[in-house]
Amino acid sequence: MYILKNAMRNIKRNKGWSLFLLLLTFTIVLVTSVLIMIETTLKEAVVDYRWRFETEAKLRFDLDRLIESLYGGEANFAPTNRELLDYGESDLLEAVVYSGQLELVPYELATLWEKEERTLYLGPTNFNDVRMGDAIGFGDLLSHVELNQCLISENFAKANLISVGDTIMVKREQHIHPLVVVGIFEDEDESLVTKNDIVISLETLLEMDLFKYDDIGWLNPTFYLRHPDFLEPFYEELLSLGLPDHFALWLDEDTFNGIVGPLENMVELFSALKTSTLIFSSVTLLAVSFFFIQRRKYEINILQTMGLKKLKIVRGFIYESIIIISLGLILGFCTALIVAQPIANQALEAQGRAVTQEYQNEVMEPPELSLPTLIVRLTSRSLGQIMGVSFLLLILSSIMSVLYVRRHEPLKIIVERN
Amino acid sequence: MSILSIRNVSYRYQADSKEVIRNISMDFEPGRLYVIVGKSESGKTTLLSLIAGFSHPTQGQILYEGSDLNQLEQDEYRAKKIGIIYQSHNLLMRATGLENLELALEISQTKTQDKREMAYRLLERVGINQEIANVKVLKLSEEQQQQIVVARALITNPGLIIADEPSRNLSSETEARIMKYLLGVAHRRSKCVIIVTNSRNIATYADEIWGINAGRLSFVR
Numbered sequence: 001m002y003i004l005k006n007a008m009r010n011i012k013r014n015k016g017w018s019l020f021l022l023l024l025t026f027t028i029v030l031v032t033s034v035l036i037m038i039e040t041t042l043k044e045a046v047v048d049y050r051w052r053f054e055t056e057a058k059l060r061f062d063l064d065r066l067i068e069s070l071y072g073g074e075a076n077f078a079p080t081n082r083e084l085l086d087y088g089e090s091d092l093l094e095a096v097v098y099s100g101q102l103e104l105v106p107y108e109l110a111t112l113w114e115k116e117e118r119t120l121y122l123g124p125t126n127f128n129d130v131r132m133g134d135a136i137g138f139g140d141l142l143s144h145v146e147l148n149q150c151l152i153s154e155n156f157a158k159a160n161l162i163s164v165g166d167t168i169m170v171k172r173e174q175h176i177h178p179l180v181v182v183g184i185f186e187d188e189d190e191s192l193v194t195k196n197d198i199v200i201s202l203e204t205l206l207e208m209d210l211f212k213y214d215d216i217g218w219l220n221p222t223f224y225l226r227h228p229d230f231l232e233p234f235y236e237e238l239l240s241l242g243l244p245d246h247f248a249l250w251l252d253e254d255t256f257n258g259i260v261g262p263l264e265n266m267v268e269l270f271s272a273l274k275t276s277t278l279i280f281s282s283v284t285l286l287a288v289s290f291f292f293i294q295r296r297k298y299e300i301n302i303l304q305t306m307g308l309k310k311l312k313i314v315r316g317f318i319y320e321s322i323i324i325i326s327l328g329l330i331l332g333f334c335t336a337l338i339v340a341q342p343i344a345n346q347a348l349e350a351q352g353r354a355v356t357q358e359y360q361n362e363v364m365e366p367p368e369l370s371l372p373t374l375i376v377r378l379t380s381r382s383l384g385q386i387m388g389v390s391f392l393l394l395i396l397s398s399i400m401s402v403l404y405v406r407r408h409e410p411l412k413i414i415v416e417r418n
Numbered sequence: 419m420s421i422l423s424i425r426n427v428s429y430r431y432q433a434d435s436k437e438v439i440r441n442i443s444m445d446f447e448p449g450r451l452y453v454i455v456g457k458s459e460s461g462k463t464t465l466l467s468l469i470a471g472f473s474h475p476t477q478g479q480i481l482y483e484g485s486d487l488n489q490l491e492q493d494e495y496r497a498k499k500i501g502i503i504y505q506s507h508n509l510l511m512r513a514t515g516l517e518n519l520e521l522a523l524e525i526s527q528t529k530t531q532d533k534r535e536m537a538y539r540l541l542e543r544v545g546i547n548q549e550i551a552n553v554k555v556l557k558l559s560e561e562q563q564q565q566i567v568v569a570r571a572l573i574t575n576p577g578l579i580i581a582d583e584p585s586r587n588l589s590s591e592t593e594a595r596i597m598k599y600l601l602g603v604a605h606r607r608s609k610c611v612i613i614v615t616n617s618r619n620i621a622t623y624a625d626e627i628w629g630i631n632a633g634r635l636s637f638v639r
Contacts, residue, residue: 002524013512013554302508305472307497308525 003312007319017292021324022331024288025393028281029332030339032274032389033382037340038347039270040382041375046263053256054228055094057249059084059221065246079243082213084221086241092234095224098202102172102210102218147207150179151199157184170198172210179204223249266347278389282396289400293317300405310405317401321394329390340376419484420445421577421610422469427478429468429633438464440633441478448577451604451611453624454635461633462614466580469612470502471495482578497526501571503581507563511556515546515566518555519573526574540569545595560587568596572603579603581613585620597623 011018061078069077079087088096145151152162162168167178179200205211225234235249293300303313422445429439438461446452456462467473468480471492480487482499496502509518519537523530530536541551544565555563564587571579579600585593601623604611613620614630621627627638 002521006521006524009513009517299510302510303525304493305470305496305502305504305508306522306525307493307495309493 003316004319007316008323010316011320011323014296017295018320018324021288021292021397022328024285025325025328026332026335028277028285028393029329029386029390030335031277032281033333033336033386034340034343035270035274035277036382036385036389037336037376037378038344039267039274040379040385041344041377042263042267042270044379046260046267049256049260049263051228053251053253053260054231055225057223057225057231057234057251059243059247060250061244061247069244069246077244077246079217079247080214081211081217081219083242084217084219085213087238087243088221088223090223090234090237092225092230092237093223094226097222097224098219099222100205100219102205145182145199145201145204147201147203148177148179149182149200149204151183151185152181153197154184154186156198157181168198175208175210177208177210262348269347278392282392285393285396286400289397293400293404297404313405314398314402317405318394318398321397321401325390325394325397328393329386333386337378344376421448421483422446422612423481423484424469425479425481427468427475427480429464429473429476437476438633439468439475442633442635443478444628444635446578446610446612448610449604449608450625451601451623452613452626452628453621454612454614454628454630455616455618455621455638456614456630457616460630462616462630463582464633465630465635466502466582466612466614469578469580470500497522498574499576499578501574501576501579503567503571503579503584505583505586507555507560507567509555509563509566509570512554514552514554515541515558515562515569516551518566519570522570522573528574537569537573540573541566543599544569545592561589561592564588565592565596568600575607577609579609579611581611581615583615583617584613585615585617590619593619 066077084098088098150168152168157163160168162181162184164181164184166181168181169176169178171177179198185199223234225231231249231251238247238249239245300313303316304310424442424444424446427439427442428437430437442465454462454465464473468475471487471490474488482490482495487495490499509515510521513521516534516537519541520533523533523537538548538551541547546562546565546569550558550562555566558566564584568581568584571581581600584596584600588596597620600611600613603609604625613624615621624639629636629638
């Protein structure tokens with residue numbers, strides 16, 4: 001107990017050095033914690049994006065093979081709506097999202113830009129879970145749209161004096177279908193949806209007489225596989241269900257590269273920074289500890305002449321290190337929790353600029369970067385790494401005292417002092 | 419029975435160097451104050467470092483209460499059995515005088531109800547009041563530091579007290595006070611006090627005076 005008490009007193013007695021060591025460990029813990037937290041988050045984001053990318057597939061046809069099929073007299077050159085819906089029943093899928101547009105004639109309704117556009121677009125549809133938001137950004141809204149219900153645009157509602165709860169009619173050929181308006185969305189953003197859109201669910205679409213199961217499929221399915229390894233088996237399954245082989249399952253590589261490329265660059269950067277910080281910190285801490293222990297050799301000698309065992313002297317130094325490093329850890333870690341997010345945001349932004357610049361330098365059109373908002377989190381993995389760094393600091397700062405005290409004999413004090 | 423026996427002890431720092439202690443034999447009894455006088459480089463301090471266990475004889479043996487010093491646990495010997503008064507103080511300079519004494523009590527695991535009270539009492543006896551006792555050693559005068567060293571050597575109540583030029587930094591008044599106190603410790607508490615010095619004044623307090631010259635010890639008075 002008195003060793004600990006004496007260690008605490010020593011910290012106070014040598015407060016200049018203690019503060020210096022505290023500042024050093026604080027800085028090391030802060031820098032490495034920030035780097036570790038961001039690096040870990042980035043790695044997880046990359047893994048997550050890779051998973052999403054490798055599990056999200058769409059149907060695309062290969063033009064050359066399609067022409068070959070047509071020349072070869074292949075009758076079945078595209079799946080029907082029914083087949084497309086059947087594909088979504090596979091056990092290999094986590095979810096499927098269908099979207100599509102259908103031109104309709106308005107029935108006793110005014111359309112916007114009446115003269116030019118005489119049709120309404122029957123919106124993208126959805127069933128099952130929506131994991132990434134659907135293609136036109138109605139993911140959340142669609143979850144509120146049930147059978148025979150719809151969403152309409154604000155301008156369209158104004159033009160026809162429609163309110164939520166009203167029933168509107170849509171017509172195609174001889175079929176008329178009633179829809180209850182359950183929501184009105186803002187339609188300022190024209191890139192999102194045109195002002196005449198009526199958004200319904202797939203369920204409603206399938207209820208409508210105007211939907212033809214055996215028409216050439218116009219629904220656009222996005223398949224979400226349970227596992228990236230299921231891509232090939234799922235394609236095999238689709239072929240066995242009659243999908244013409246000039247169709248392929250397509251992964252959105254451009255989007256993936258636009259997101260993951262910069263993230264992977266950042267992982268490399270942060271990893272390199274972390275390694276160099278650790279090497280530099282270790283060398284600095286060893287040097288500082290050596291200098292510190294040299295300054296205290298007189299004290300070591302005195303304690304030995306007073307009969308304090310070497311082991312207890314070392315224990316005293318280790319206690320001092322534990323106290324200082326724990327303080328440095330707490331302060332550094334808490335500060336890291338605060339500053340990691342803004343640093344990550346800036347790094348991400350800088351990375352985005354760097355990638356764009358790189359393309360511009362080569363007079364190329366830069367890819368569309370849709371960098372995610374990185375939420376820096378403290379995972380058990382990063383916490384483990386930070387604790388590891390602190391333990392390393394403790395070992396490094398203690399190692400000098402262990403070596404020094406081990407080889408020191410109290411006789412020297414008599415000889416040297418005299 | 420003697421508390422410390424030196425039997426045919428010789429010592430050289432290195433195998434090929436000359437002997438600084440030459441075939442010394444002597445018994446030290448409890449309850450007596452010994453003064454060993456000698457010029458500088460005569461081997462006084464070396465003899466004390468052998469007795470303190472900082473170095474070991476190249477020949478012969480030193481027995482503490484009949485046990486070979488080499489066989490004793492050195493840390494325990496220095497913590498409990500022997501009190502050392504160094505001429506160069508050897509105090510923890512950033513600690514207070516009180517803390518130096520308290521630490522000595524902790525290291526020696528001395529059982530006492532109130533360590534602080536005990537330390538204050540002893541410091542008072544060597545001329546250090548409570549206020550000075552709570553000042554960092556490095557801020558104290560040489561004399562005050564020396565007084566604290568004396569108190570630290572005595573606080574663990576060791577059987578043997580050795581002192582290397584204990585009066586070097588003391589005023590004649592403090593020297594007299596400390597020497598009287600050491601003499602009292604020797605006589606009333608039956609401790610063995612060994613002082614090496616070249617001060618004739620100190621020698622006047624001795625029960626026995628020995629001379630050391632070129633590593634050889636001889637009885638003077």
